[in-house]
Amino acid sequence: MKNQKGFVFCLTLLLVLSLLAACSQPAATAPASTDPAAPASSPQIAYPEKPKDLTILFGAGSASDVVARRLTDLVTKDIGQTIVANNRVGGGGAVGYQHVLSTDPDGYNIVWNSTSISTTYHQGNMPADQGIEAFAGIANITLESAALAVGPDAPYQTIAEFVAYCQEHPGEVTVANSGIGSFNHLVAAALENAAGISVKHIPMDAKQSTTALLGGQVDAICNMTFDIVQQEQAGQIKTLAVVSEERHALLPEVPTLKESGYDVTIMMYRGIAAPKGTPAEVISKLETAFLAAANSEDFQSFAAQYGVEVKPMGAAEFDLYMAEQDQEVADLMETLGIKTQ
Template identity: 40%
Template sequence: MKMRSFGVATSWLAASVAAAALIAVPTAKAQEDFPTKPVEMTILFGGTAQTIGQLLADLMSKELGQPVVPVSRTGGGGAIGYSHVHSTRPDGYNIVWNSNSISSGYHQGNLPFNYEAFEPIARVTVEVPALAVRADSGWESLSDMVEAVKSGETKLKMGASGQGSFTDLTAKALFQELGIEDKVVYVPYGDGKAPVELLAGRVDAAIQWPGQFIPHVQSGDLKMLCVTGSERVEVIDDVPTCAEAGAGDLDITMWRGLAAPEGTPQEVVEKLQEAARKAAESDQLKDASGKLGFEISFMDAQEFGELIAKDDEVIAELLKSGN
């Protein structure tokens, strides 16, 4: 009886091993041949984030030999897009054009998962927010605006692309640094609408990516007072940093990159990483960076993962302290 039982168990084990081997071979082959169908890239925001993401998807398509299809899933400070990608299979066919928003969203309670729910693929660009006002506002510098706000009876109407968004947090950190946070009222608008709202007079100031403001600055309708990073942005190097303009040691920069659901095979991540690297080295992306005001700053998956973890700690501490 014992021998018969052992024989059944042995047969079952052998069958299981054989079945596992049959499954493993096609899985390994699928990873080796990746991609064999289109890859979907979720884009979380409008404006320059969408423009850059669409160009990146096109450039990566040429490297991968399969279409990389950009799909806009905006809303909730990135929560809608992150949630979608998080729910997909970890096979490399669903990726997200991500940013620091993964940490700000999680630590504000908008996401039930943090950055560890994704495999980093590569950082591609960095962007520095800019503060802009109408050219006819009479404010030639940041100090002009601060002085007017402090002495005025009405509050500064500040455009906000969404509560808890990266630019919203940047604005609040800037005004706290300037000591005028109690004299600011936030007026919500949709992604990419900052110039429209400024030009229409519905808001007095807005913080967004330089690429949204540059055409209107060139036409003489808007003026950028400062950028929030520690260094000036090359394409608008006549615009001072906010720290240079009197905002203490403010230094806020957004990175953008690619990530896939946790558990995506390493071989697949590496193929996506190399396609992103080739795109970052292309003349097309370099030309776009000069026009839109972002900087190409490639990091491979390992370096990018370390950066995300480090930034997550900083963002968590900032939000905890109320900054």
């Protein structure tokens, strides 16, 4: 009996210790993010001395995951800086962002970030002091567009017909996108605003929404173009419009929303960011490495297969771009009434 108690005690101790270990991480966050001007004191920083950890915010196997892994592969192989990619999934990206912000700003923990840096924050899923200002951009890598598609037998076969149909049937047309506050939802909502229509948003991931469209359970889908291309090329669905400044390379006959008269051009950007306070020297080393990989022919052709546009930007330009996109997302979410901070 005595031994039994001893054992339970040990187990409880182990438990408490692991709890402490788990809780100590977020506690380290505050100084990292509130001290943006941490100076790089020593003139020569030996960097990198150990492998870097790249947080991927989405599940293994998704398009953005595979592209990120290819990129890290190239950086590791050609530039001699070892990077290990880890999927930290959850909270629409919040889990991964908070993990990275909880680490020291020394350049060993970076994140494959995207527009979700703004959506998760403004939706209220990040602490108040962990908005866009808590991050330092390293380089933008890609831009991805969303697209709107309907079934092949739908009564509307152009974007104008679709809008007209929605105006006649307000609130009836079902549009599947990835759920409230997601990028695809913002795109669909932006179209609603621009065209003065109202649709019913159905939260479904890309695979379920495609199945549901083919099976006739929803009227339209708003997904990343990458998730639509195959079905469109096979003639199983009809893509009404892509959302970007220019037409998509893989779907040259599909118009953009902008040229159809609806001024919606918001695109999903993806790049590399670190916690603010990372020494400028380290950032510039990372910037050089990632830009070289992004500009390589290898990566360009790889991204092309995925229907992803490669758009490298340096750290300074990326910081400005992120801030600009953050404002756009914030304004949009404000009008939708889902912005909490």
